[in-house]
Every structure is written in structure tokens, then in C-alpha cells.
Amino acid sequence: MNLxxxxxxxxxxxxxxxxxGIAWNQRHEMNEVPSPLIGKLxxxxxxxxxxxxxxTLDRAQLLGQPYLLNxxxxxxxxxxxxxxxLMAQAAQLGVRVIGFDYKDDPDDAKRWLAQFGNPYAMIxxxxxxxxxxxxxxxxxxxxxxxxAKGVIRYKRIGALTPDVIAxxxxxxxxxxxxxxx
Amino acid sequence: xxxxxxxxxxxxxxxxxxxxxxxLPFKDRAQELRFQALTKQLRCMVCQNESLAxxxxxxxxxxxxxxxxxxxxxxxxxxxxxxxxxxxxxxxxYDPPLNPGTWLLWFGPGLLLLIGAGSVxxxxxxxxxxxTLAAANTxxxxxx
Numbered sequence: 001m002n003l004x005x006x007x008x009x010x011x012x013x014x015x016x017x018x019x020x021g022i023a024w025n026q027r028h029e030m031n032e033v034p035s036p037l038i039g040k041l042x043x044x045x046x047x048x049x050x051x052x053x054x055x056t057l058d059r060a061q062l063l064g065q066p067y068l069l070n071x072x073x074x075x076x077x078x079x080x081x082x083x084x085x086l087m088a089q090a091a092q093l094g095v096r097v098i099g100f101d102y103k104d105d106p107d108d109a110k111r112w113l114a115q116f117g118n119p120y121a122m123i124x125x126x127x128x129x130x131x132x133x134x135x136x137x138x139x140x141x142x143x144x145x146x147x148a149k150g151v152i153r154y155k156r157i158g159a160l161t162p163d164v165i166a167x168x169x170x171x172x173x174x175x176x177x178x179x180x181x
Numbered sequence: 182x183x184x185x186x187x188x189x190x191x192x193x194x195x196x197x198x199x200x201x202x203x204x205l206p207f208k209d210r211a212q213e214l215r216f217q218a219l220t221k222q223l224r225c226m227v228c229q230n231e232s233l234a235x236x237x238x239x240x241x242x243x244x245x246x247x248x249x250x251x252x253x254x255x256x257x258x259x260x261x262x263x264x265x266x267x268x269x270x271x272x273x274x275y276d277p278p279l280n281p282g283t284w285l286l287w288f289g290p291g292l293l294l295l296i297g298a299g300s301v302x303x304x305x306x307x308x309x310x311x312x313t314l315a316a317a318n319t320x321x322x323x324x325x
Binding site: 103 | 226239240243247267268269270271272
């Protein structure tokens with residue numbers, strides 16, 4: 001091999017590396033950190049319902065059927081972007097969609113839902129944000145797919161878009177359906 | 182008169198050096214120092230370039246209170262870190278742990294250094310050999 005070509009080869013390698021970095025960044029969310037909870041049991045929780053704070057919902061009550069846990073808040077900007085997508089698609093997903101109102105004033109949350117619509121089968125309120133810490137939530141919106149046995153199978157950090165639902169979420173839900181039957 | 186103004190101004194600077202964001206009721210100074218050292222080693226997941234000690238994010242405040250509570254309950258630094266990594270992955274640690282997934286991170290620079298040193302050594306050896314050959318050649322040319 002001609003040694004004089006070595007610097008050029010090194011340069012080409014560097015260009016390839018930088019190009020790969022740019023391409024990779026465009027397809028991946030830079031702030032997204034894979035959750036260590038995937039494949040594990042969802043944490044134990046007992047939370048009051050948003051619309052009836054005298055009643056609570058806990059993990060055991062949700063076992064038996066898969067569900068989607070959608071972390072949202074009335075103060076969360078990206079949740080507004082996500083909300084119409086949920087309104088349009090929640091009914092066709094094939095799983096229950098449970099709302100998780102995160103560090104929010106219940107009145108604000110109710111007003112927000114009255115204004116934009118309520119896509120959720122049930123909504124729990126975590127005003128203190130302590131259950132959210134157990135779920136490793138660090139920014140709303142976040143969405144967890146939890147199977148009939150209570151195991152977290154998938155997590156989306158950031159808003160659900162029609163594209164993400166079609167490409168990532170729906171195949172996971174369909175896979176759960178095949179397991180169940 | 183001027184000296185007094187200067188002293189007053191110096192006192193006005195004092196609040197800038199105080200960096201504790203929330204007033205937590207520490208048992209003693211040692212616990213406070215331990216808390217500060219620990220939160221400096223942990224990443225705020227919201228801002229990601231700030232430590233839990235520095236961040237003003239809502240979640241960082243919640244986690245600081247959480248860590249404080251765990252300290253009151255006698256948890257060790259190790260246990261608190263395990264608690265956080267179980268929820269937020271190793272990404273919360275500014276100092277990544279040594280495991281097969283981080284071998285490249287820990288030993289990669291050393292490996293690069295070895296490759297570099299190896300190629301420098303190879304180049305130097307080849308050049309000195311070429312130089313000797315060239316010297317030998319000039320010698321024969323001289324003869325010729």
C-alpha cells in the first residue's frame with residue numbers, strides 16, 4: 001500500500017464518522033435515555049383518580065389486560081402537540097389508555113381536558129410526582145406500554161406522533177395481542 | 182468614608198457565594214457536605230448538562246428532597262445511587278461504572294494511544310532503516 005495515501009484514508013474515515021454522527025442524530029432524540037425499567041415489572045403505585053379523588057387506582061387493578069400509561073400535564077407544551085394524536089387514535093390502539101396527570105393542579109388538568117377533549121379511559125393524578133420518580137419519568141409527555149402481567153414493554157419519551165405510533169407502538173401492541181391469544 | 186463604602190459593597194457580594202438552592206434541615210455540617218458531594222455526582226435528567234446540585238428544574242428539586250429524606254433514613258451513598266440508576270439508568274451518574282458496556286469508554290483512549298505509539302514506532306524504525314540504506318547508497322555512489 002502506498003503510505004502517502006494514509007492521511008487521505010484517515011481523512012475519509014473521519015468524514016465517514018462525522019457523516020454517521022449527523023445521520024444518527026437526525027434519526028434519534030438526543031435527550032432520550034433508554035429506560036432501565038423495560039422488561040421489568042411496573043413499580044407499585046396507588047394514586048387518586050383525577051375526577052374522583054376519593055377513589056384510587058393501583059397497579060393490581062390494572063393487571064389482566066395490557067394498557068398504555070400516558071404521562072401528561074396541563075403545563076406541558078409538547079402534551080398539547082400530542083393530545084390531538086391521542087384524541088384521534090386512542091380508540092383504535094386496541095389497549096386501554098390510562099392518563100397519568102403529572103405534578104399538576106387537578107383543576108388545571110380538568111380545564112385542559114374540557115378544552116381539548118379527554119382520550120383516556122381513566123386518569124390518575126400524581127400531584128407530588130413521587131410515583132413518576134419510581135417510573136423514571138423526567139419529562140412529560142412520556143408513554144409506557146404495560147402488558148397484562150404488569151411488565152413494562154415499551155417506553156416513549158416525548159410526544160407520540162402518528163409516525164411513532166405506526167412505526168413503534170402499534171407493532172408492540174400487536175405483538176402483545178399475539179402473545180395473549 | 183471610602184473604606185466603609187468598600188466594606189458595604191463587599192458585604193453585598195456575599196449572597197453570590199451561597200449556592201444552596203433549597204434550605205434543607207441537615208443534621209450537621211458533615212451531612213450537608215456529604216449531600217453536596219453526592220448531588221454533584223448526579224446528573225439532572227431534565228437539563229442533562231447540569232448536576233442535581235446545580236439544577237433549578239422541578240424534578241431536580243424533587244430528587245434533592247428525595248435524596249435528603251433517604252439520607253435521614255440512614256441510606257448510604259451507594260444505596261441512593263442504586264435507587265436512582267434503577268429508575269433513570271446509569272446516565273444519572275457523571276462517573277460511569279466499569280462494566281462490559283463501558284469498556285470501550287474506559288479503555289478506548291488507552292487503546293488509541295497504543296495504536297498511535299505503535300504507528301509512530303513503526304514509522305521511526307522504517308525511516309531510520311531507509312536513512313541507513315540511503316547512506317549506504319550514497320556511499321556506493323561515491324565509490325562509483
